[in-house]
Amino acid sequence: MASAKFHNSFRQYHRWLGFFLAGIMAVYSVSGILLIFRSTDFLKYEYVTEQQLSPNLDSVTLGQNLRLRNFKIESETEQNIVFNEGNYDKVSGMAKVIKKDYPAALAKLVKLHKANTNSPLFFLNITFGLALLFFVISSFLMFMPRAITYKNGLKIAGAGFIFALLVVILSS
Secondary structure, X not given: OOOHHHHHHHHHHHHHHXXXXXXXXXXXXXXXXXXXXXXXXXXXXXXXXXXXXXXXXXXXXXXXXXXXXXXXXEEEOOOEEEEOOEEEEOXXXXXXEEEEEOOHHHHHHHHHHHOOOOOOHHHHHHHHHHHHHHHHXXXXXXXXXXXXXXXXXXXXXXXXXXXXXXXXXXXX
16 A cells, blocks of 8 residues: 555645646636637627639539638629628629638637647647646545545546536437
8 A cells, every 4th residue: 555655745746737737727728618609709700801713603613612611602693692601703703701710819729629630739738638637646646545535535536427428428
């Protein structure tokens, strides 16, 4: 069985890493909250982009050239095509697209949560995940296994694990 010194050392590491990760967790929490509202216009601003395309494109070719998500034609005349995010002048070939995005600082926060192996943020995400895993393990090493706090902690952690699984299973 591990000694009290071993458990106290883990308490100290847990505390130091906890203070360090408090700042990182604040950033992740804000970016996570922003991602919840990504399908709405919350905190987004509109800006107009113009693209010069070939004249006289049909609606299918226009959609392929613009590469817009959820592209949908609303109306079409001999001179214009109006779609859900802008319009296209068939005569000149000019397409005006109204886009919505976060301000630069908030856009970077959203990208933090969406990082994959092609992004330099990948290392921050892996480090953060490993640190959280350390928190999970070290929280049980902070108390002696015979202590009532340790046994109650195991029960509460088990309840949290089951709760998380149920939410994931039932929400999918």
